[in-house]
Amino acid sequence: MQTASQGGSESETQVQAGSDLAGLGKQDRLSAGGGLRSVGLPSEKGSTLLDANRRVAVLTGGGDRPYALGLASALIDEGVGLDFIGSDELDDPSLHRSPLVRFLNLRKEMRANVSAVRKVVRVLLYYLRLAFYSATAKPKLFHLLWNNKFAVFDRTLLMLYYRVLGKQVLLTVHNVNAGWRDGRDTPLNRLTLKIQYQLCNHLFVHTEQMRNELRSSFAVADTKISVIPFGINSTVPKTNLTPVAARHRLGLSCRQKVVLFFGNIAPYKGLEYLVEAMALLVAKEADYRLVIAGQPKGCASYWNEIQRRISSPDLQPYVVERIEYVPDAATEIYFKAADVLVLPYTYIFQSGVLFLGYNFGLPAIAADVGSLKEDIVEGRTGFVCRPRDPIGLAKSIENYFSSELFHRLDTTRSQIVDFAADKYSWKRVGEITRAVYANLLS
Numbered sequence: 139m140q141t142a143s144q145g146g147s148e149s150e151t152q153v154q155a156g157s158d159l160a161g162l163g164k165q166d167r168l169s170a171g172g173g174l175r176s177v178g179l180p181s182e183k184g185s186t187l188l189d190a191n192r193r194v195a196v197l198t199g200g201g202d203r204p205y206a207l208g209l210a211s212a213l214i215d216e217g218v219g220l221d222f223i224g225s226d227e228l229d230d231p232s233l234h235r236s237p238l239v240r241f242l243n244l245r246k247e248m249r250a251n252v253s254a255v256r257k258v259v260r261v262l263l264y265y266l267r268l269a270f271y272s273a274t275a276k277p278k279l280f281h282l283l284w285n286n287k288f289a290v291f292d293r294t295l296l297m298l299y300y301r302v303l304g305k306q307v308l309l310t311v312h313n314v315n316a317g318w319r320d321g322r323d324t325p326l327n328r329l330t331l332k333i334q335y336q337l338c339n340h341l342f343v344h345t346e347q348m349r350n351e352l353r354s355s356f357a358v359a360d361t362k363i364s365v366i367p368f369g370i371n372s373t374v375p376k377t378n379l380t381p382v383a384a385r386h387r388l389g390l391s392c393r394q395k396v397v398l399f400f401g402n403i404a405p406y407k408g409l410e411y412l413v414e415a416m417a418l419l420v421a422k423e424a425d426y427r428l429v430i431a432g433q434p435k436g437c438a439s440y441w442n443e444i445q446r447r448i449s450s451p452d453l454q455p456y457v458v459e460r461i462e463y464v465p466d467a468a469t470e471i472y473f474k475a476a477d478v479l480v481l482p483y484t485y486i487f488q489s490g491v492l493f494l495g496y497n498f499g500l501p502a503i504a505a506d507v508g509s510l511k512e513d514i515v516e517g518r519t520g521f522v523c524r525p526r527d528p529i530g531l532a533k534s535i536e537n538y539f540s541s542e543l544f545h546r547l548d549t550t551r552s553q554i555v556d557f558a559a560d561k562y563s564w565k566r567v568g569e570i571t572r573a574v575y576a577n578l579l580s
């Protein structure tokens with residue numbers, strides 16, 4: 139899981155004020171069948187977004203289905219013509235219904251359970267296909283959503299290749315320096331990040347803190363940065379599964395107070411503080427349950443230590459472990475079974491898990507790191523507590539279960555869904571992104 143943040147009104151104003159949107163054309167919805175057609179206001183050269191040399195190439199990296207498909211949908215609604223570079227995982231019917239989209243499956247299958255040789259071969263084949271596409275592609279704008287497997291190569295030689303070909307490159311920066319966050323930062327990592335950020339024509343980030351980090355740590359000019367909302371995760375299936383049925387699948391009862399930790403398990407996620415908070419809570423009340431759903435990410439020793447603590451007699455009966463990759467189809471089980479989502483992070487800019495929870499209307503308790511305090515409306519969508527403080531976290535959880543937010547949870551859920559759909563809408567993302575495209579194309 140990746141994750142999310144605030145939009146930036148200052149950035150949005152700057153981008154829109156300097157944009158020639160008319161040159162990119164508009165789209166109109168057909169009343170019959172919900173299809174799309176291009177109306178196409180002509181530019182000074184008489185071209186529209188359906189013309190090949192006015193299209194934008196969106197290079198997805200092959201994964202992160204919620205973000206890639208959410209952005210594609212937003213850009214289609216804005217009338218932007220796309221070459222969508224994807225994979226089997228991203229081959230969605232919505233991309234084939236619109237005449238604005240040309241879906242190019244350059245990544246093919248990306249299964250993890252194949253041999254190392256197979257992985258190397260398919261990555262090399264992808265780079266060959268990508269190199270050929272880049273050399274022959276009509277789009278002048280390349281929008282990179284994620285880098286590929288070989289970060290150093292992608293940040294340096296591949297970027298130089300795009301620029302030599304005359305492409306303008308935009309990059310969505312989901313994490314300014316993930317190596318620093320994960321405790322694996324090196325001089326080479328920082329150098330290659332700086333090279334990529336400097337070679338890009340424009341960068342999208344999700345918070346003002348990320349914009350400041352790009353400026354201070356990597357000397358990126360402020361005029362090259364736009365802050366956009368993360369975009370609510372709306373691709374995860376929602377069925378008529380009820381909270382009662384969801385709890386039954388996890389072996390939980392209706393009377394229990396269910397706390398959810400969801401997503402990749404890594405040191406910066408601060409799971410150990412939540413575990414200690416739960417130990418304090420269950421010592422006073424036996425109805426608390428902690429559900430941990432996700433898998434460790436490159437931190438075996440960290441997870442082993444947490445598992446040792448969870449296995450102790452005072453905690454083991456109160457913890458439900460689902461230590462595995464959670465597919466989209468199963469995600470709703472956890473968010474419908476839970477009473478509250480807890481994000482005990484020690485470092486992060488934004489959290490996609492928070493917005494996944496908002497998509498299901500689930501309130502959240504989060505540590506005050508990154509932009510989480512700005513993304514949670516105290517008392518309306520959740521609560522904020524001090525980071526690295528299990529006692530304070532336990533108190534926040536107690537306060538939540540005593541609050542109207544919990545006691546009126548059915549109403550709360552619908553209100554949070556409406557709040558998130560408005561504040562973190564893909565429509566806003568599409569409008570700002572389209573404006574940046576227009577500036578660069580003009």
